[in-house]
Amino acid sequence: MSHRHSIGREIATIARYLGLILDSRLAHLGLGGLGAATIPILTFLYENEGASQDDVAESLQFNKSSAARAVARLEKDGYLTRAVDPNNRRRNILRTTKKARLAKDEILQILKGLTDDVYADFSEADIEQYFHLTQIISARVVQMLRETK
Template sequence: MSSPDTRQAPSFLIKQVARELIRRGEERLRPLGLGTAYLPIMVAVKNGDAATQADLARLLRVEQPSMAQLLGRMERDGFIRRKVDPSNRRSQIIELTALAVERLPQAYAALNEGNILAMTDFTPDEEAQFVAFLNRIQINLRSDV
């Protein structure tokens, strides 16, 4: 009995593709002073999905200390500011700065270049089906948590 080729396992392939997309995304975002880790936070704050460090950590499924470090870097780089939550003085509200609001559309465009490249030679139907498969995988993996 032969061993399965792990290089063809969906988890291996997804990880390899994710690494390459992140690498290319970092290259495209670097001129804007951004990193790929900043964008989910910026989008969540912009959309009103999260307002505090705890909210962001929960939403993005990262540990509080990791979120604190990332927010510290974003604050240092001028993309967020923190203000005391008037309803809970021990908590801080995260706000985007004007710089973040200005750079967000540029960041979307930069990352979209990577998506376009990745989906080259896919038909619109294939792309929609691929995205649907990825969403199903994500739901399956989160259902047992």
């Protein structure tokens, strides 16, 4: 396989550049620099307020240390609170703050705008084909990972 057909290289490049663009678009909210890690946590909590830190990490497929760093950053920046679960003292319950809830619509609009910008030159059929193929690839790499364990 030639270097120009390296799936890992293409995915890594896309992810890196999207992360840089997202960081730039979120900078005015104080979320630049860690957008790739923090934004999925915020958007997850918008839909799952009061989820545990472990549930967030598992649902987003983050390792626990990466999730902990991102949660600490969001807490430091005033976007979420972390409290010990009274029913299980080893778990932290996460809740968005007023600051996070006030920024929700803008964050979601930034994410939608980024997606719209990426797909600006694509037809609906192109977008559907892209998602179909990436779902196949995703399922395959998940299977491959399971086979390595």
